[in-house]
Amino acid sequence: MIEFSVTVLGSGSAIPTSKQNPSSQLVTYNNNRYLIDCGEGTQMQMIKHKVRHSHLDNVFISHLHGDHFYGLIGLLNSFHLMRREKPLHLFAPKDLEKVIEVHLEVSNTTLYYPLIFHPLEDYDDQPLLDNDQIKISCFPLKHSIPVWGFLFKENELKRRLDKTFVEKYSPDFQQMADIKNGADFLSPDGELLSNESITLPPKPARSFAYCSDTAYLQSTGTYAKGVDLLYHESTFDNGMEALAKKTLHSTAVDAARVAKEAGAGKLMLGHYSARFQEDLNRLLNEAKEVFPNSILSREGETYFL
């Protein structure tokens, strides 16, 4: 099966701790890597967890609070020093371009590679990226400044060869490839077997949604409808609804409600307030009450879809 996974590089919120780095996740799809958010120290986390960035060509920044992008300029600069030549696409709120420009200006740097900036404000219904493997789009969340969630959706997969057909007719490699691409099959005794009769329906396309930072939002359940894995921030616990409302963050239960409303396969929590670093299970248990298939995001761990 094609790899579709999420590696957590930072699971904490605004103030880093000895156990929690600021937000960053790396999505891998079939050897291509997509970085979502890039808090301070993300490049060190990549080194620590042996994540290679040779196939990283697209970076997505959800919003312009520091714990989601302060590590970006360091990463861009390291790519420059490593003489990267491939273009890097950056999808982010428009003001980030100013920040990058000022940084390059004061250090008198012209990047060695093309940095192609895509303001998230310019995208509405159209996808950010749609290649032959995956479609990535953004949707609005709700925080004290503009913020977007990201949806990664695998393209429709091909029909699969029916094992009984393969055993009976032993098609060669080229024939198998043709059948996967929709061809019918002419049997040795001259019978034309239709593609549908010798293949099984494709596995359902997998999808992942990333939601941070945000207050509870009913619309997220619609945007993330049916995702296999939903990452939703859960900064606070049950006792802290008032603070969550005030700061436009979510509790673990808010995250679980969204997962339930989306009909998600699995909910992954994160963006934990520093006060929970010794007791994340408290957040997990609260989420499970509402949405049993909840898990904690842990730095350095990879979660497969």
Added chain:
Amino acid sequence: MIEFSVTVLGSGSAIPTSKQNPSSQLVTYNNNRYLIDCGEGTQMQMIKHKVRHSHLDNVFISHLHGDHFYGLIGLLNSFHLMRREKPLHLFAPKDLEKVIEVHLEVSNTTLYYPLIFHPLEDYDDQPLLDNDQIKISCFPLKHSIPVWGFLFKENELKRRLDKTFVEKYSPDFQQMADIKNGADFLSPDGELLSNESITLPPKPARSFAYCSDTAYLQSTGTYAKGVDLLYHESTFDNGMEALAKKTLHSTAVDAARVAKEAGAGKLMLGHYSARFQEDLNRLLNEAKEVFPNSILSREGETYFL
């Protein structure tokens, strides 16, 4: 003795590695802390090495290459989130103010505490800071963009009580304090003992110089004349003089020459190129050939003057 020390938070150069963080050092003098340079991840290094920042009111940035300041905005932001109220003084090349302003603007942040910016360009012979304990000044180094070194010089210390006098006359606490401040002493039998006769000369004032990034410069030996501890970058080894010249960095031998010319007490190396992370002793041995009292800076270690 009053503590005067340097804690190394980052010892690497432009590209971080699993063993080396970008430049940052923390000077402690009598419980006051002074941060020099602040590469990405410095606040995490402070947490990791249990360095408290409660007495950190002054930050010094040598130049605007990313590995010397990309961690600053994160530190400033954390102070803000922790509701720091005390002013923070920032001594840095003038353009850094623009970088900070853009960051605050795009995240719609007004810092909770006063950040007082002091452009290094405005200082010439006058010290950056001169309190009742220490005098801090800057001096020019030579790199591809403007860069300054920093000199920390302890104020003249007071004369010390002569032990034989104390044993003979057992002065009380107040009398001892007065004598340290220059008072004479009236002995029980009516004899006036001059201050000079009952005290010893003060210990020599200690000093520390920080030099990064820079090509070899003869003038540094003058600015750092007689320092107890000289930190001088040593990015490259003996075989790489040409690259050092081209990039306006120093070899370990360049650093040792400066230490020798300054008549420094001790030389501390650092800003190691990533290629030496497994064999720093090579740099150390080269430096020792020219200046025997050389040491390596190691992250998390504190060096006392």
